[in-house]
Amino acid sequence: MASYDLIVIGSGTAAQVAVGRVRAAGWSVAVIDHRPFGGTCALRGCDPKRMLVSGEEAIDAARRMARHGVDGTLAIDWPDLMAFKRTFTDPIPAKQAHRYAELGVDALHGVARFAGPDTIVVEGRTLRARHILIASGARPVPLGIPGEDLVSTSDAFLELQALPRRIVLIGGGYVAAEFSHLAARAGAEVTILQRAERLLPHFDPDLVGWLTPRFEALGIRVETGATVTRVERSGSGLLVHAERQGEPDLSVAADLVVHAAGRGPDLKALDLSAGEVAVQDGRLQLDAHLRSISNPRVYAAGDAAGVGPRLTPVSSHDAKVVAANLLDGPTHQPDYRGVPSVAFTLPPIAAVGLSEEAARRGGVALRVNAASTPDWFTARRLAEPVYGHKLLIDEDTDLILGAHLVGPNADEVINVFGLAIRHGLTAADLRSTMFAYPTGASDVGYMLT
Numbered sequence: 001m002a003s004y005d006l007i008v009i010g011s012g013t014a015a016q017v018a019v020g021r022v023r024a025a026g027w028s029v030a031v032i033d034h035r036p037f038g039g040t041c042a043l044r045g046c047d048p049k050r051m052l053v054s055g056e057e058a059i060d061a062a063r064r065m066a067r068h069g070v071d072g073t074l075a076i077d078w079p080d081l082m083a084f085k086r087t088f089t090d091p092i093p094a095k096q097a098h099r100y101a102e103l104g105v106d107a108l109h110g111v112a113r114f115a116g117p118d119t120i121v122v123e124g125r126t127l128r129a130r131h132i133l134i135a136s137g138a139r140p141v142p143l144g145i146p147g148e149d150l151v152s153t154s155d156a157f158l159e160l161q162a163l164p165r166r167i168v169l170i171g172g173g174y175v176a177a178e179f180s181h182l183a184a185r186a187g188a189e190v191t192i193l194q195r196a197e198r199l200l201p202h203f204d205p206d207l208v209g210w211l212t213p214r215f216e217a218l219g220i221r222v223e224t225g226a227t228v229t230r231v232e233r234s235g236s237g238l239l240v241h242a243e244r245q246g247e248p249d250l251s252v253a254a255d256l257v258v259h260a261a262g263r264g265p266d267l268k269a270l271d272l273s274a275g276e277v278a279v280q281d282g283r284l285q286l287d288a289h290l291r292s293i294s295n296p297r298v299y300a301a302g303d304a305a306g307v308g309p310r311l312t313p314v315s316s317h318d319a320k321v322v323a324a325n326l327l328d329g330p331t332h333q334p335d336y337r338g339v340p341s342v343a344f345t346l347p348p349i350a351a352v353g354l355s356e357e358a359a360r361r362g363g364v365a366l367r368v369n370a371a372s373t374p375d376w377f378t379a380r381r382l383a384e385p386v387y388g389h390k391l392l393i394d395e396d397t398d399l400i401l402g403a404h405l406v407g408p409n410a411d412e413v414i415n416v417f418g419l420a421i422r423h424g425l426t427a428a429d430l431r432s433t434m435f436a437y438p439t440g441a442s443d444v445g446y447m448l449t
């Protein structure tokens with residue numbers, strides 16, 4: 001029976017980072033994935049999505065600059081844009097396999113499951129390891145509604161060869177916001193059915209309010225407070241039923257219905273009980289070192305661990321913590337201060353640190369610098385009507401507690417505030433920093449005065 005120091009289940013960001021570090025220390029490692037090597041971010045998430053957003057950005061820029069010296073008549077050719085995306089995604093699995101071969105890591109394809117506390121079975125092969133890292137990512141949460149099998153996934157959306165005319169997104173978080181902007185700019189009629197009372201609950205409500213007119217301008221129908229209850233076939237298409245207080249049957253016709261209702265740890269195939277790995281309510285039971293509380297050989301990282309926000313930089317951070325714990329003993333803990341996050345609508349919306357609500361709950365003396373600023377140069381030069389910020393500063397210490405941005409460059413400038421939060425920089429530190437002018441970051445000083 002093959003035996004390793006470490007078996008890693010999954011080949012996404014968390015797996016790649018952990019494998020690299022542990023292998024560099026001379027450990028024998030096997031990595032297993034039942035899908036092509038590379039994981040969600042590179043193959044089915046962040047990167048392919050942003051390749052497609054690039055097409056959208058070109059359209060958006062042309063439309064904003066129409067009547068300002070640019071002929072604004074551009075259109076997306078969906079199959080061509082998909083082909084552009086594939087120039088990035090197609091080579092990844094082979095590159096990853098090549099990297100593993102170069103590192104001397106055994107890379108195996110198949111569904112991995114526990115067959116004992118230190119034993120994994122994959123494709124009929126039994127492997128044993130001193131340690132096992134569960135880096136199996138996340139999957140869409142079950143909707144538990146009739147017609148669920150008619151609902152497509154974000155994976156399928158990012159592979160669509162043709163864009164259907166009518167698209168319904170179930171949910172109103174990251175996936176719904178990003179896909180709705182993309183599909184609407186590519187010419188689809190899009191409806192968002194969001195159970196929560198507002199769009200993008202992970203972001204500041206005032207800034208989401210400033211962004212909302214862009215959804216309206218794109219013709220995206222947004223129904224909040226609407227829980228999807230059923231999907232059925234109707235003629236050649238689909239009919240999505242939702243209910244809202246006082247409106248028992250809100251129905252929307254569609255050619256494609258996409259799950260955008262959240263993701264949870266992908267633990268289904270792992271047979272965790274055979275591995276003596278404790279799980280409760282679908283979540284791994286981990287200690288502060290990302291180690292299973294019931295099987296000390298087993299660690300978890302990233303979306304599968306589900307401890308920090310389900311984002312790529314968190315998967316990478318978790319994996320560094322796990323690798324350090326494997327190599328030094330379980331002494332390291334994750335630190336999720338200052339994890340920036342962006343929803344790639346156009347313009348983007350971003351957040352890092354505390355929300356205003358959480359900061360007020362914390363009881364600190366709070367200074368809030370908030371403004372909608374489409375009259376600032378950054379927005380004016382781009383003819384962009386949405387631009388604003390909300391900064392939360394501790395009045396006593398001058399530390400940045402939270403930053404919320406919407407508008408051009410929000411996706412980049414949020415990192416300046418992430419740096420400040422993670423490294424304890426004050427508002428005065430940022431004000432005294434020189435930023436190249438005129439750039440998105442050169443507005444940081446104005447936001448802080």
Ligand SMILES: Cc1cc2nc3c(=O)[nH]c(=O)nc-3n(C[C@H](O)[C@H](O)[C@H](O)COP(=O)(O)OP(=O)(O)OC[C@H]3O[C@@H](n4cnc5c(N)ncnc54)[C@H](O)[C@@H]3O)c2cc1C
Nearest residue numbers: 010012013014034039040041045112136137302303311312
């Ligand atoms: C559409 C979309 C867009 C996103 N955009 C962003 C973004 O812009 N920025 C951002 O920070 N985050 C984004 N995310 C989230 C980000 O992609 C994830 O947080 C990150 O990729 C998780 O990495 P991971 O290594 O934890 O898991 P994954 O990359 O998901 O890797 C897990 C792997 O495990 C494999 N696996 C699962 N079970 C088994 C098993 N039993 N046996 C063998 N293999 C198994 C899976 O096939 C998968 O390849 C996005 C997610 C989605 C879905």
Ligand SMILES: NC(=O)c1ccc[n+]([C@@H]2O[C@H](COP(=O)([O-])OP(=O)(O)OC[C@H]3O[C@@H](n4cnc5c(N)ncnc54)[C@H](O)[C@@H]3O)[C@@H](O)[C@H]2O)c1
Nearest residue numbers: 171172173174175194195196227228260261262263310342
């Ligand atoms: N840019 C990014 O960083 C990015 C982009 C996409 C995905 N992601 C990651 O992937 C995860 C999944 O994204 P997501 O958009 O699916 O989840 P999400 O958690 O952002 O949003 C899900 C939304 O679906 C709603 N919902 C749930 N059940 C519903 C129902 N039956 N009917 C109507 N609405 C319902 C909820 O109210 C919630 O607001 C995110 O949490 C994030 O971690 C990140």
